[in-house]
Amino acid sequence: METAVRNNTDESRYELLVDGEEVAGFVEYRDKGDDVELTHTEIDPSHEGEGLGSQLARAVLDNLRNQGSTVIPSCRFINGYMKKHPEYAELVPQQQRAEFGLQ
Numbered sequence: 001m002e003t004a005v006r007n008n009t010d011e012s013r014y015e016l017l018v019d020g021e022e023v024a025g026f027v028e029y030r031d032k033g034d035d036v037e038l039t040h041t042e043i044d045p046s047h048e049g050e051g052l053g054s055q056l057a058r059a060v061l062d063n064l065r066n067q068g069s070t071v072i073p074s075c076r077f078i079n080g081y082m083k084k085h086p087e088y089a090e091l092v093p094q095q096q097r098a099e100f101g102l103q
Contacts, residue, residue: 003052005059014063016056018047025052027060027078035093036064037072057081061088073100 003024004017012031018024025043029036038060043053057078064071071091073079079100082088089102097103 001050003055005056005063007063014056014060016043016052016059018052025056027056027075032072034068034070035072036069038075038078041075041077053077054081058085061091065091072096073102 002019004020006015006017008015008026011026011028013026013028015023016025023044024047025041027038028040029038041053041056043056058081060078061071061082065088069091070093071078071082071088073082073092079102082092082100082102086103089097092100092102
């Protein structure tokens, strides 16, 4: 199974594509200038348990890091992913890390 992540700016969401076309999941966001608020993550039920949520979270956070954006992890899934992978905590503004349980 080949996967790719694209930023669908028209829908304000990052989409995880499986085998080139099928949207298997997405992360919705609000662009707030330098900050990007990640608001909701969803994986199609037919793809649950395949690790695609983690793959999508990692790709989105890496993309935002490369853009120099800061992240507001309002989505519980993204926030939980960041807690398990503290190397991403630096993406959240220092003054807001405690609010999201990040160090």
